[in-house]
Structure formats: C-alpha cells, structure tokens
Amino acid sequence: MIMEKPMTPTRKPRVSPVRLVLLLLLALLLPLSALAYNKNRVATDANGQPLHISGSVVIIEPDIELSEVLAGGVTEPRREWTQAARRLYPAAVRSRLTGASKTLVPDYRIPVDLPPASRMGQIIRLNEAVSMSVLAYSSPGNQLATKGKRLDWTLGPGVEELRKATGADYALFTYMRDSYTSAGRKALRVVGLLLLGGDIGGGSQIGVTTLVDLRTGQVVWFNFLAKQTGDLRDEQGASATVNNMLQGLPL
Incomplete structure (x- = not known):
C-alpha cells in the first residue's frame, strides 16, 4: 500500500510564467471544444507501433485548482474545493493504475520552497513548456513540419534526476483547472438563454497530462x-475525471 503524507492546509497553487501562458492557451481553445473535447496521443517505436508502459510509474503532485464562477463571470479560487481535489484526484489515479496491474512508487510531492533554478525545478518547468508545445503544435492545421502527426517531444536526459529521486521509470504529470457555476451565475445563464437566445457560459474543466519516460526523457x-x-470535489466525480484524463494511456 502506498502511504502519502497529509496535505498541508496552507499549500498554495504553484504558479509560473509558462503555466500562466498555458492557462491562457487552454482558455482560447475551450470555446472550440463544444461540450467536451479529449485529445490523447501516444508515441510510437521505430516500427510505428504505439509504445506501452514497461516499468514503474510515479505520480508527480498534480497542479490542481478549483474555482467558482461568480455572477459577473469572475473566477474565484476555492481553497476547500482545491484541497479536496488534490487529495481525491491522485487517489483515483492510483486506483486506476493499480487496477491495470501497473507498478507504482510513492507519489512525488513538489517541495513548496523548491527553487525554480534547481535541477528538479527546471524539470518541472521544462515539462510545462513541452506540454504547452505539444498542445499548441499538434493540432490539425498547426502541426510542425519536423514532427508531422507523431508525438515526438522529449524533456532530455536531465530527467534522470527525477528518476534518482523517485526510483520510477515513468513520471505522470497533470495540470488541471476546474470551475463551478455559482447560483447567481446560473440565474444569469437562464436569463441569457431566455432573453438573448445564447449561453453566457458557466463552469468548465480543462486539463493537460503527460507521461514521461525517465530513462530517456521521451514524452510517451x-x-x-x-x-x-x-x-473533482467528490470521489465519484474524481474517478470519472481520471477516466477521461487517462483516456488512451498506453497501459
């Protein structure tokens, strides 16, 4: 059984310039997603066959924040919701991977005071940048000529540092923002539909996740x-979200 340390009540969401840009990019893509959009890609081997997980997996502490959409459309972070999601989401991921007979090592919790310029801090930030690149340049019409339709990104050999720290062969990174409509916003949405004939929008769930081979740095x-x-505020919802987020994972 994997033992994990209790969540620190005062822990705040991690913020970096790359992550802020990623959030803006996701916000731009979301209106194009209609009710749901799920885009997963798997790297291939030299023969063009999809890769499969062969080794142990470590869940890197997910970057999750939950918010409430107020009547005027302003999004306000909710600490209690966020803490619940940070506990429930990793637990649901562990359950999913364990059920698929995958070997897990203890989750890696990112130190609150981790210096961005440290080796580990650079790995975390590099994964953010690579994730943003995959998202931006793997969509139809915006693919890089050098990569085509292949998932061909890497974090480089520096990820060996994370492998030494965790003992895992793969690292699962997750970034997620989830928002919920307030009572006032719900009322305005009804008014908008009745009087304007359109939906002014409410809550949304957006996320990016990557699985990285810590032996090579390849995003698989x-x-x-x-x-x-x-x-993500309850166990059932977290489990359903994990099923969506891990869709296409090469188990």
Missing part, C-alpha cells in the same frame, strides 16, 4: 481535456 503519452461538465 499526452492528453488534453476540455469539458463543460465534471466535478
């Missing part, structure tokens, strides 16, 4: 999720 799997439904 990527998924982007954008939905107008979903709930």
